[in-house]
Amino acid sequence: MTQGKAISSAELATLWMTYQQKTMILRILEYLIVAADDEDAKVILQDTHTKVKGYLERIKGILKDEGAVIPVGFTEEDVYTGVPKLFDNHFDIMFLRLLKSISMGLHTLHLSMSYRKDIILFYKELAGFTQSVYDKCVDYLQQRDVLPSAPSVTMPTKVEFAESPNYMSGFNLFSEKRALNTVEVSFLHFAIETNVFGMQLMTGFAQAANEPEVKKYFVKGKELSKKIISDFSQLLIQSDIQPPSTWGAKATNSKVAPFSDKLMMYCTSLFCNFGLGSNAIGTAFSLRSDLPLALVEKAKDILTYGQDGGKIMAKNGWLEQPPGMEDRNKLIK
Missing domain, CATH: 1.20.1260.10 (Ferritin, core subunit, four-helix bundle)
Known part of the structure; x- marks a missing residue:
């Protein structure tokens, strides 16, 4: 629903980019849902698909109210469900986690580029949803021990400051x-x-x-x-x-x-x-x-x-x- 003020070029751009990305994710999810052989994974994928479809409809509504053409993005012609699995061993949730990692950054950036209240609210909701899916993916992968965590480190016991420019050294041939x-x-x-x-x-x-x-x-x-x-x-x-x-x-x-x-x-x-x-x-x-x-x-x-x-x-x-x-x-x- 329009807010009385036309969307800016930046808002049109971010909605267009979001539409491209989300239609791609929708197609990927349609394949992954059919290929999934783990019920917990399938639930995450199906819930995500339902929500993404709803957000796409909201983008369509905004663009329609503004008299803008709906992008093509990616359609059912771009996915072939029921084919042999191209990847195995929890690929589906690892793929979704990486896609949501990208989405979190994009939605925060797009939020900062928005001015109209309904579009700001849209990206706030989208960012929150994306973070929740990311959390589910991390929990799923950690429970199955397939997500490599960062190296462990001894905890610091005191604050230290660099005492010389040598701290920046990376090419010194005469010292390690x-x-x-x-x-x-x-x-x-x-x-x-x-x-x-x-x-x-x-x-x-x-x-x-x-x-x-x-x-x-x-x-x-x-x-x-x-x-x-x-x-x-x-x-x-x-x-x-x-x-x-x-x-x-x-x-x-x-x-x-x-x-x-x-x-x-x-x-x-x-x-x-x-x-x-x-x-x-x-x-x-x-x-x-x-x-x-x-x-x-x-x-x-x-x-x-x-x-x-x-x-x-x-x-x-x-x-x-x-x-x-x-x-x-x-x-x-």
Whole structure:
């Protein structure tokens, strides 16, 4: 229901982006619900599907009231239920957890970009719902011991301050690098954990993709994830820290696609953007001078990979354009 004030360009943009993401999640859930062989997992997936469908209807209502066209997003044509399982061992809830991790950041950002009260309330509710689903996923995975937790650490007994610029040292050839601090470890651990999952996701997508160019793109993504895992794990090992690993969410031997190439490409693009954001935050909070450079190098690789994916999507007619601003020069002509 309209609030008397037209939505801004920022609000239109965030609603459009949310619609794209939520229609993708809806399609993914439709496949996961049918494939689920654990009743507890199925309940989480079905409840999430019902709520997401309701939020999509609210977005449609806002756009309709504003006279805006409803985006295409992802439809029933982008999902193939009942096909052989492409992933096993709790992949469904691990996938949902990662999607909700991305959503939590997006909804908070979109809330800060909103001005109209009904849209602010919408994102508040969506953020709260997303957090509750994330909590359920974490509880489920921890109960089954498939979620690698961050390394343990001895609790500090006193406050310490850096006594010299040597604390920032990362490239000094004549002295050892200091041990990583907990802030740095947390970002490295998170990057490794998400890329371990991403490597399996890209493996499954590569096996199932229909277009040769898309298949090749997913193989490249798998290799990029392996490189990030290897390089960041080495940084942890240098400080005698065990890198995270999990036995769950492996790709099966199936070569039958549960999703369209379009959906899998968009999903990969979403994860690339998430990786870029995480790397940017990790760079900002890492105080050892070699770490920001390592993170920036990986960010460059992720950015290039994401741009290549955008070109493939555009070439195949899969890249739905966001609403544009008026082209005044074109109107004048």
